Amino acid sequence: MKIFNLIILILLSLFASNVNAQKTPFNKDLIPQPVFEEKPELVDLYWKAWELAYNHIREQEGIFQSPYMDEALWDDTIWIWDTEFMVLFCKYAPELFPGIESLNxxxxxxxxxxxSSLKIQHPDNPPFFAWVESDYYNFTNDKSHLITLIKENQFLQRHYDWFESLKPGMKLHFNHAGILLEKKEKGYKWGGIQSGMDNTPRGRKKQHQILWVDALAQQALSALYISRLAELIKDKKTALLFKKEYTKKRKLLNKYYWDKTDGFYYDILETDTSFVKVRTPASYWVMLAEVPDKAQAKKLLEYANDPMEFGGKYPWPTVSRRDKDFNDKYGDYWKGSIWVPTAYMATKALEKYGFYDVADKNAYNLLLLMSETYQTYQPATIWECYNPSKPEPSQRVYGSNLEVVRPDFCGWSALAPISMFIENVLGFHYVNAQTKTVEWRKYRKGTYGIKNLRFGDVRTDIMAYNTHIEVVSNAEYILKINNVKHKIKEGIQHIKL
Structure with a gap:
């Protein structure tokens, strides 16, 4: 009888755990609803991305934040930069997707x-929490979260300092892969895997002798946004401290990493600060951190627009098409494949300097690549990365063997079908809940727009019917259409352009 009761208790326990693991049903009413009559297949891809991302919400015992966003790889492991990037599409549906919470x-x-029962695979993964937190804040206007983040817990400042203190081979209190980051006088040593760009040709055969341009740029980016967030909550001391940190790193980047001849930021050798000339989108972290002046930014724009570099029909390959290690046939992971996260980052970098035409064109071409792959390649899904020469997933090269990259990778690959679609194709490139502003680059004709866009307390539909605009809102806000302000009132409003 005791054994029978024990079995019953175990079965009840298993049943209860399964019940607790059930998620709230996928509800489209909590998600923005795009309309794009020109290419409705991009709307189909949009919903596929949300569906796959929803399937990667995980619940687990023994961790601080559950549920959390899983990167679509291993259930017992989380990656810093995957999760950071996932926040940037979760912002559109925070009631369903625990994006910002996952950072905890x-x-x-x-x-x-x-x-924690979760393994943090690479503690020295790219550190851009502050940029992500700032972007998320734009959608929430939740100052209480910023106060907890910066004043009470000081998470962003502490992580910045912690990253600065890392040494190769350090062992932390949780399971993790090897740490390679090390701060030096003029930047940081790092590794391809730790940087997230696993088999990148950067550094050639001297990868462990170079100072990585993106590591320095990402810390500059963090300092910049810590300062800005601190200003928002009137923490003047923190704001001033991190302005100084930003200035130091900005000066280093322009003094040592900028090649005037090529007009590009390169990795450098630690020994003599000579340039290691492998052009990758990693250099656009410098642009995202607002380091270049206008003349330098225009040079970076040229590379972004050049079909033999990072532009063209299949934009943002992860190494320049002119590079000797560029793999045009398969992509071979970070030797030329198109990865959505670096494409998204570089797109936002171009926007910082007002280069919307190229940013939007490249984003649109990337979405066409993903959509055509979704329609013509089986299984019909969203992939870890894409072939740089045709509508297929990338393949990893292992000697004479080939391995197709991972399917259903939403994960960060949802960034293009969701965020880039809304921001760069539909044109709603900036939302700010604090100022109650939506900026719309309306450069397309026809019927398109977005319904159920949410920011702060505002819920709005914004639809274009050629030159006639219809807006429905539950609250007042400012809608800027091609830089012209329109005061939106509660209810239905019509605008003739």
Whole structure:
């Protein structure tokens, strides 16, 4: 009888755990609803991305934040930069997708030494929490979160300092892969895998002798946004401190990493600061951090627009098409494949300097590549990365063997079908809940727009019927259409362009 009761208890326990693991049903009413009559297949891809991302919401015991966003690889492991990028599409549906909350699994484990059943694969992954937190804040206007983040827990400042203190071979209190980051006088040593660009040709055969341009740029980016967020909550001391940190790193980037001859930011050798000339989108982290002046930015724009570099029909390959290691046939992971996260980052970098035409064109071409792959390649899904020469997923080269990259990777590959579609194709490139503003680059004809866009307390539909605009809103806000302000009132409003 005791054994029978024990079995019953175990079965009830298993049943209860399964019940607890059930998620709220996928509800499209909580998600923005795009309309794009010109290419409705991009709307289909949009919903596929949300569906796949929803399937990668995980619940697990023994972690600080559950549910959390999973990167679509291993259930017992999380990656810093995957999760950071996922926040940038979760912002559009925060009631369904725990994007910003998922960052707590890093903050608490790394900075507060809390135990977790999740493994943080690379503690020295790219550190751009502050940029992501700022972007998310634009959608929420939640100052209480910023106060907790910066004043009370000081997570962003502490992570910045912690990243600065890392040494190769350090062992932390949780399971992780090897750390290679090391701060030097003029930048940081790092590794391809730790940087996220696993088999990148950067550094050629001297990869462990170079100072990585993106590591320095990402810390500059963090300092810039920590300062800005601190200003928002009137923490003047923190704002001033990180302005100084930003200025130091900006000067280093322009003094040592900028090649005037080529007009590009390169990795450098630590020994003599000579340039290691492998052009990749990693250099656009410098642009995102607002380091270049206008003349330098125009040079970077030229590379972004050049079909033999990062532009063309299949934009943002992860190494220049002119590079000797560029793999045009298969992509071979980070030797030329098109990865959505670096494409998204570089797109936002171009926008910082007002280069919307090229940013939007490249984004549109990337979405066409993903959509055509979705329609013609089986299985019909969204992939980890894409072939740089045809509508197919990339293949990883292992000697004489080939391996197709991972399917259903939403994960960060949802960034293009969701965020780039809304921001760069439909044109709603900037939303700010604090100022109650939506900026719309309306450069297309026909019927298109977005319904159920949410920011702060505002819920709005914005639709274009050629030159006639119809807006429905539950609250007042400012809609800028091609830089012209329109005061939107509660209810239905019509605008004739």
């Amino acid at each position: 699994n890093f903050y608490e484990s790394i900075l507060n030494s809390k135990s």
